[in-house]
Amino acid sequence: MKELLRELTEIHGPCGYEDEVAIYIANRLKGQVDLIDIDNAGNLIAIKKGSKPGPKVIVAAHMDEVGFIVKKIEDNGLLRFEKLGGHDDRILLSQRVQIKTAAGLRTGVIGTISAHMVKFDDPAKVRIHRNLYIDIGAKSRQEAEELGVEIGDSVTWYPHFDFLTETRVAGKAFDDRAGCAILVKALEELDPTEFEGEVIGVFTVQEEVGLRGARVAAHQFEADVAIALDTTAVSDTPEEMMDKTLELGAGVGIKIIDFSLIANKKVKNHLVKVAKEQKIPYQLEVFPGIGTDAGELSVGRSGVPAGVLSIPSRYAHSSIEVVDLDDVEATKQLLAAFIKEMKHAVDYRVKLNLEETE
Structure with a gap:
């Protein structure tokens, strides 16, 4: 099993x-x-x-x-996204994700501000998903597109399967x-x-x-x-x-x-x-x-x-x-x-x- x-x-x-x-x-x-x-x-x-x-x-x-879908590719190569299914916006920051592109599966991360910037922010603020972005390492929209990313590409959490104990697994x-x-x-x-x-x-x-x-x-x-x-x-x-x-x-x-x-x-x-x-x-x-x-x-x-x-x-x-x-x-x-x-x-x-x- x-x-x-x-x-x-x-x-x-x-x-x-x-x-x-x-x-x-x-x-x-x-x-x-x-x-x-x-x-x-x-x-x-x-x-x-x-x-x-x-x-x-x-x-x-x-x-x-549950997952996400690419909504927009910004000029600097960051990806805006929409939700597929129910998510809690509080847990999205700094998560690894996987994008299915025409060129294959690509890894990305949902960006967050550096801890050093919190003093200039409201630490209690929860940014809704529409204000967040996925970073795939691309420097521009052109590079993101060359990597195979298109609007409408599907996104999931990055897969893993970790045994916490002999019977309890996380993934x-x-x-x-x-x-x-x-x-x-x-x-x-x-x-x-x-x-x-x-x-x-x-x-x-x-x-x-x-x-x-x-x-x-x-x-x-x-x-x-x-x-x-x-x-x-x-x-x-x-x-x-x-x-x-x-x-x-x-x-x-x-x-x-x-x-x-x-x-x-x-x-x-x-x-x-x-x-x-x-x-x-x-x-x-x-x-x-x-x-x-x-x-x-x-x-x-x-x-x-x-x-x-x-x-x-x-x-x-x-x-x-x-x-x-x-x-x-x-x-x-x-x-x-x-x-x-x-x-x-x-x-x-x-x-x-x-x-x-x-």
Whole structure:
């Protein structure tokens, strides 16, 4: 799992520029699934069929990472940029970035003033991203263009994959390449004789800018249940707003509610039941500060019972996201165990006991 995660996070793939991620995953799954396709939105679809007919589950993980896009090349060679996805302007200064140009990948840094200049500045001021710039070392606009940089080039954090401990790793794009890695491994490892029905794996695009890929995917398949795999922000660090309801290393998160979804109660209860039976560590998640592809999948066609498996993460949408590989493994285990006993949509509905009256 760790090598797969490392390789996935190294790929340059911000919102709208997920092509290389899709190509990598498609090549990895070739021969492991019954069908591989890509839709007009760019979602990669991988279907694996069980040995007998049965319920169909959509499992979604988004391929895009937060990033930036080149907006302007200044006369002195510095690059102005816009955001792709949600960023905190406070953490942008002095970060290493990677730009995908027609000539290949280039390294840049988001500039900041020297510490010696702070005495002439307001030290409490947070400059918005439109006032910032990327330095690629070019002395002029002409040199930047000769290096291959164009307006519209995509930008991500510079890739790295650092082990902080034996199980805790720091890097960029765990949101949501960790979910992609889990879905890839589940599709590879699932034996068709162990489940009935179909697993429709959807590696979605543009989740970070409004769940756009999931919105397209939601209307393509008649599914019995939908599960999104995504990271979630833990609250186990000392900042004053943290309430310690979600912790790194405490197991897979089973979603109850976020701003995009109130999880289907029976799907949530089924996930909890399977986790308990399989002795998979889990924690329940109530966090309105996040949304996932399940929000769009749940309202596809006539509605789909939906839930979310969350991978606990620190420092989301930064260059130094941290996950615990034990949580990643727990998420994969729960997904596989759930698939082996997933139910038809009717089993997740509210049961009506209507008595006949004269």
